Amino acid sequence: MTSTAQSQTDRPDPTVIAAQNDAFRQLACLGIPPEQPIQGRMHVTRPLMEAGDGVMADAVKATGEFATFEPENDPEGWHDFGAVEIRGETVFWKIDLYEADSDFRYGAETPDNPATTMRVLTIMLARDW
Secondary structure: OOOOOOOOOOOOHHHHHHHHHHHHHHHHHHHOOOOOOEEEEEEEOOHHHHOOOOHHHHHHHHHHHOOOOOOOOOOOOOOEEEEEEEOOOOEEEEEEEEEEOOOOOOOOOOOOOOOOOEEEEEEHHHHHH
């Protein structure tokens, strides 16, 4: 399989994946619709759900607004991981990319193609890692 966004070396374009991951996070966390359809699911771990006092809502919002990508936290340039501080608690978020029809068994073959890629955003307390 090939994607029009893939380069001559058959490697996906990290800027395309980053833009799609950012759009998906903004859709899942902030309700901002993307310019093109993006498939995905968001999961929040039970400890974060049970944190109480609006911590989960704040964590989801901060995940959607996250924009501090640097080589240390984004080495591939995909915008697929971040950490936010919520009331003194570190919260991690991660986006994993799967083949859309694989029941989450196989990584995305063309991760820059939103028609064949299913994104899974997981948000969790860092202490539960």
